[in-house]
Amino acid sequence: MTNLPALTKREFTANFYSPMAYVISTFYLLFAGLSFYVLLRDQRDANAMRSLLTFFGFIHTIFIPMVTMRLISEERKSGTLEMLVTAPVSDTEIAISKFLGATLFIALMVAPTILYSWVLQRIGGRPDYGMIKASYIGLMLLSMAYVAIGLFISSLTANQIVSAILTFVVLFTLFFLMGFLTSAVDTLPFGKTIPWADVLSYVYFGVHLQSFGKGLVDSRDVVYFLSIVVLGIFATIKSLESRRWR
DSSP, rough: OEEEEEEEHHHHHGGGGGGGHHHHHHHHHHHHHHHHHHHTOOOBBBHHHHHHHHHHHHHHHHHHHHHHTTTTTHHHHHHHHHHHHSSSOOOOHHHHHHHHHHHHHHHHHHHGGHHHHHHHTTTTTOHHHHHHHHHHHHHHHHHHOOOOOOOOTTOOOOOOHHHHHHHHHHHHIIIIHHHHHTGGGSSSTTTTTOOOOHHHHHHHHHHHHHHHTTTTTOOHHHHHHHHHHHHHHHHHHHHHHHHOOO
16 A cells, blocks of 8 residues: 555546536535525524535535546546556555545535535524534545445446446435435335335435434444445456456
């Protein structure tokens, strides 16, 4: 892992060499600001930030695929991936550095929204800073899981658009569609032999985000999101290793 810091720095700074990163960040902050403004019309208490950060979990299903689509797909298409995998760095270092680079970029993109709690206080609101801190922890854990999934999908194709679309479909399913299925478990087949309610509730990302919105950092939810991260990175490593076998 001696090359990991240098590789992570390379991946993080690479975001700023492309105008796409600035476009994504600008539209993200505009969308976040507009969402905050709309929420303020109805709520000026702690629920405003909780509602906003929960909504961020959904809009990240749109913006994070735009960040992860280039991580490996771009290098596959340009041919630099072959140079990278033949360099004196391990596939583990490549996968982890790309994950960390994308995660740091997303954290930087989210950071300005911390000012919203200050704005809420300045206009006479009553922000609950304990709940806000827990919600940001949940949002970042969710985003890390998103990045790990997007990283793996990016390793499967050389087409960035395909990577982004597939990542969005998977994230949308885990964050939204699973919630819909959870409320319709009675219509699913084999209902008497398979505990669909328990299975879908465990897989559903939204359930694991709820406790953070209440100001609770539940170790079970932390472990769940970190498990998704580990699984995504592990699958990416195996995908990179498969190129050495061809």
